[in-house]
Each structure stands twice: as structure tokens, then as C-alpha cells.
Amino acid sequence: MAKYLLLKHYRGGPAPAVDCAPMDQWTPDEVDAHVQFMRDFAARLEETGEFVDTQALTPDGAFVRYDGEGRPPVTDGPFVETKDLIAGWYIIDVESWNRAVHLAGELSAAPGPGGKAIYEWLEVRPFLGDSPTVTE
Amino acid sequence: MRDLVPAVIGVLVRRGADFASAEDAVQDALVEAVRVWPDDPPKDPNGWLVTVAWRKFLDATRADASRRRREVRTEGEPMPGPVEAVDDTLQLYFLCAHPSLTPASSVALTLRAVGGLTTRQIAQAYLVPEATMAQRISRAKRTVSTVRFNQPGDVAMVLRVLYLVFNEGYSGDVDLAAEAIRLTRQLAAKINHEEVAGLLALMLLHHARRPARTGLGGRLVPLAEQDRSLWNTRLIAEGVDVLQIALARHRLGEFQAQAAIAALHADARTVEETDWVQIVEWYDELVGLTDSPVARLNRAVAVGEADGPRAGLAALAELDPALPRHTAAAAYLHERDGDPATAARLYAEAARSAPSLPERDHLTRQAARLNAQLAGLPHRVPPDVASPPNPRAFPQ
Secondary structure: OEEEEEEEOOOOOOOOOOOOOOHHHOOHHHHHHHHHHHHHHHHHHHHOOOEEEEEEOOOOOOEEEOOOOOOOOEEEOOOOOOOOOOOEEEEEEEOOHHHHHHHHHHHHOOEOHHHOEOOOOEEEEEOOEOOOOOOO | OHHHHHHHHHHHHHOOOOHHHHHHHHHHHHHHHHHHOOOOOOOOHHHHHHHHHHHHHHHHHHHOHHHHHHHHHHHHOOOOOOOOHHHHHHHHHHHHOOOOOOHHHHHHHHHHHHOOOOHHHHHHHOOOOHHHHHHHHHHHHHHHOOOOOOOOOOHHHHHHHHHHHHHOOOOOOOOHHHHHHHHHHHHHHHOOOHHHHHHHHHHHHHHHOHHHHEOHHHOEOOHHHOOHHHOOHHHHHHHHHHHHHHHOOOOOOHHHHHHHHHHHHHHOOOHHHOOHHHHHHHHHHHHHHHOOHHHHHHHHHHHHHHHOHHHHHHHHHOOOOOOOOHHHHHHHHHHHOOOHHHHHHHHHHHHHOOOEHHHHHHHHHHHHHHHHHHOOOOOOOOHHHOOOOOOOOOOO
């Protein structure tokens, strides 16, 4: 088994396959259906023994960095208009890369306006694990 | 106490409990044992567990109205005579490594039903939520629920599972390597099979090196740089003994061959004393037995030690460059061949595709060391982590 991050970029990533409106312009029912889809996806993963974590992020926040000894950290942002807004993630523990891609494909079919799939790009990233005991 | 678990499950199954319920009941009995035994240790722990687990099973069966019919059936049956615990335990190993299960399910079920670990412990060891691991285990139990308990099993599948547990390492609360050794030892005591012995020897020989495998801050210390005085000589001696008895049966298998390689490393008091020619011969055996690309890759590195880096690079050139650790091996051999620029570039490339954090850090360090050397910079490292003058960098 290996762990993968399914990163939801919201409107980032490669050119969108479907140009759908931002979520705040959907109807409340469409938003509910989308959120329910996400919950169901997590519940299915738990049922198959593949779920590790899911979290959503607020769009707020800022870049922060060290600014030298004795000085307060520097902040920059928030960048409300940023194109690539990480909206959240799932972490899964699965048998293979193919399984991770399959699940990301399912997640990408989340419903949007009119109940149609939004064809969202998801970034799939393998976790670095521990090194195995026997390597020779 | 956990040693008793598989036999107790076996007794319950023979009395008519289905495997999943028996397994649950024994877990419940273990919880009670942890509570009761410290103040009131039983004279016969095995009998105590059987009695309590059987009661738990009946309670659970009674509580479930839909199972009423089975209750009547099981309670109506006479108690069987003395039970052969040995066979029961063995059957449980086979069941938990049944071919219908995925490797991850087999691992989880083995740790729980044979190892007696709690779901929480297993979840922690594999860094997943307890609910996820509980599902994995209950799905696995459902999958094997129709398998008859007395069907002959496949030893090779069991060994594969135990090997996976051992190789997972020791990051969590539960020492999976030690647990794998315990379960393999228990298996070796119940079945006379040369590959079971081979795997046990392999585990013991690798476990012996564990104190030397990691340095400050968890950094990976390659075999060639390990402080061999930290190796556990008792485990090495045991591993070699177990291996020799297995090899004497002249039925070679992949675990015996791997253990033989580990034994040759263990036998060298310094890295210079390593018998690389014999190691290459064992890799030839291993490649013949498994045709594994990983074995071929490791063979190429060993050839580089036995016949020089050029020979190693030639052996490597015959393999698929997409193999894991191919680039790392190439980097190492190029450095040994006196080409630090190529080696540095390949180490950096290998670091980017390293499958684990310790390996990535190790490879990055190798690239940095060579780049600093190429730039003519003084190689500043704290004395306690300094590399030897001619570092053998390939992690083995």
C-alpha cells in the first residue's frame, strides 16, 4: 500500500476541460449536491479501507517568511484573485498508482451546475515513505 | 499472551464458530485478560482464553437475534475432544494469507488474527485512521468467510505476507519488524519448510544490523559505512545457524538465497573483507530463482564490487533504466569509476525519484558532497557524521 495526495486546485491546473462558473454562482442545491458527493466519496473510501484524511482550506491566508533574527515574520497577501487556489485534499492509502488515478478520476466527476460533472483537474502526488528494511 | 491467540481462534472455529466471530471473540477475551490477569493470573492461560472467548462468542451470538438458528446449532453440538493446536495455528496463517485477499488485507488480517494486535495498533503502524483499518480487516474477514478452515494452504503466500510486514520497518508504535520475526519464528516451529527457515534467517540477519542502519536524526547509513560493532552478533549467529540447516536440505529458494547474501555481509568484519565474488554467485542464484529485476539491479552493484565499476556499469546497462534505484546504482558506479561529475548529476536525478524520505536525503547528500568536491569547496561536515575518505555510497 502507498499513500497519495489528491490535491484539489479548485480552478487551477491545466486548461479546464469544462468552463463552469465559480461555485458561488451555483444554486444552493447544486452546492449541496457537490458537498454531498465529496462526503460520499470519503465514506466510500473508508468502506474500502483506503481513507486516510480529507481537509478543506479557506481561500484566505497569506505567504509568510522569516525576516532575520529579532524581526517579526514578513507576510504577503492574501491573494484573492490568484488563479491557483488550493481548495483542499484527500489522502488515500491504496494498492497502486493505477488505483490512485482511478479514484482521482471518480473525484473529478463531482457535480457542478446543472448536476453535470465539473471535470476538475486533480493533482495526484505520491507520499515519500520510510525506506524498506531489505534493500540489497 | 499474544502467542496463544491463533490456537484459541482455532479452537473456537472447530467448535463451530465462524472465523470472523471467533476472531472478534478472542479480541474481546484479550481485552479482558489485560484487565484481569495482572491481579489474578490464571494457572492455564490458554484454557482461560478459550473459556472466556467461547463465552464472548456465545454472548455475541445471543445478542444477534438473526443468528438465533446458529446458536441452537452450535450449543447443541457436543464439545470436541482434545484439539490439535498446531494445525489450527497453521491453518490460521494460511487463511490470513489466502490468495483471494489483497496483500494489504492479508497483512492486516495476519497481524490481527495471528499476531493478536488490536486494530488500533495496526492502524497506527500503517498510519491510517482506526476506522479505515477496521474496514480493511472486516472486509478481509468477509472475503475469507467461505474458505473452509481445513483446506491446505500456500506457504509461499504466508511468507510473502510476513516479508511485507518485516519490510514495513519500524516507524510506528508497534515494532513491525520484531512482530514479523515473532510470527515467522512461531511458523517455523510449526512447519518444517526450508523457505520458512530461509525467511526467518533473512529477517534475523537484517534485524541484527538495525542499530547501525540509522545515524543522527534518522539518516540512512549505507551498509559500507555502518559501524559493524553495533551489529547484534547473537542475532547473526542465530540467523546463520537457521540458514545453514535450511541450506543443507538442498531445496534452494529465494529467501534462502537472500539470507545467504545477508550472511556474507554479516560475516565480513570490515567492508573490505566482503566476499563479493560469492555474493555475485548468490545473486546469480537469486536471479535464476525469481527473475526479479530488483535482484538483477543489486547483482549489477555487486558485480561492480567484485569485478570493478566498469563491469558493474556494463551489467547495469542491460537493465531497464526505469527500474527503481537504477539511477542511484549508476551514480554510485560512476563515482567508483572516477567520474564524479556524472555521478553528481545522477545522484541528484536519483534523489528526485527516490521512493522514500531517508533515501532521498541520502542521495541529495551524495550529490552535494560531489558537487562541493567538484567546485573545490572544503568539505565541511561535523566530525561525528563525517564520511570516510572513499565513501561507498550505495545504500544496501
